[in-house]
Amino acid sequence: MSTGVAELLPPPSGGGGLEFLDAGGDVARSPLQLFWRRFRQDRVALASLAFIVFLIVIALAAPLVVGILGLPGPNVQNLNLTDAFGSPLGPSLAHPFGVDPLGEDVMSRVIYGTRVSLEVGIIGTLISTVIGVTVGTLAGFYRGAIDMVLSRTMDVVLSLPLLLFGLGLAAACSVRGCLKGLIEPGLGTIIFIIAFANWPYVARIVRGLVLSLREREFIEAARALGASDARIMFREILPNLTAPIIVYASLLVPMNILFEAGLSYLGVGVRPPTASWGQMLAAATPIFNTAWWYMVFPGAALLLTVLAFNLLGDGLQDALNPRTAR
Secondary structure (H helix, E strand, O other): OOOOOOEEEOOOOOOOOOEEEOOOOOEOOOHHHHHHHHHHOOHHHHHHHHHHHHHHHHHHOHHHHHHHOOOOOOOOOOHHHEOOOOOEOOOOOOOOOOEOOOOOEHHHHHHHHHHHHHHHHHHHHHHHHHHHHHHHHHHHHHOHHHHHHHHHHHHHHHOOOHHHHHHHHHHHOOOOOEOOOOEOOOHHHHHHHHHHHHHHHHHHHHHHHHHHHOOOHHHHHHHHOOOOHHHHHHHHHHHHHHHHHHHHHHHHHHHHHHHHHHHHHOOOOOOOOOOOHHHHHHHHHHHOOOOOHHHHHHHHHHHHHHHHHHHHHHHHHHHHOOOOOO
């Protein structure tokens, strides 16, 4: 019978330590165990995670996957795969997703396009998150003049029209790069634009959380024990920001993937012959009536990828919410 206090349980056979019963008679769990228990109950989030892992494997092993499927490389052109009027041939056993007007295999290019989208989405998000967390933590912890300078910097960056900024910078750096070669054409430029544009959003969220946390009792206790500012920030505050940072970063990834696809669609993103879903959609627009497959398959890949990351972000948000019922 539960007495309303924690009861000790003997360790399971082969294990060490003690387990505890809470007032309801359930075994007490660590935050990681609680997260996994909530997350695995969300079948949509689990399916999204499995799909994202599948995409990552496809991206990393793109040459192997293309070879196993017996497809030509993404840049192999074969004008014999067009009809008498120069229109590309549709899906077949040899080319499941059909070919484009140059005779390039669409499935092979979609597979290689996964690399570009995940690189831009994940690397761009990682860089912007690191910058945003650093700036937001400093602004929220020190306040005063430091907070004012950093917050006004965020406001300036946020006031820039993102799409026009991306178009201008990508066009200017698309040939020889910018800043003496520091920003290279192609993926380097896109990742720089994404990191530059997104870090203020992360910084604002982190700043608000740090402003609240720095007034909590455990921070005052750390100060009373003589902990340095760096120790308080890295050992006390940042661990409490892990959940919101993970959730927000998971929602930034699909936004960045769409942004790269948009720039490539407008002709200032990833340049040929590198395969990109946005670039393929742009090339397919004029011939959609006669070659529907050239737009449908890259579009479906983009849609499913963005949807999977959004659903995973929602699942993570629910699982990391401490108010979620066990």
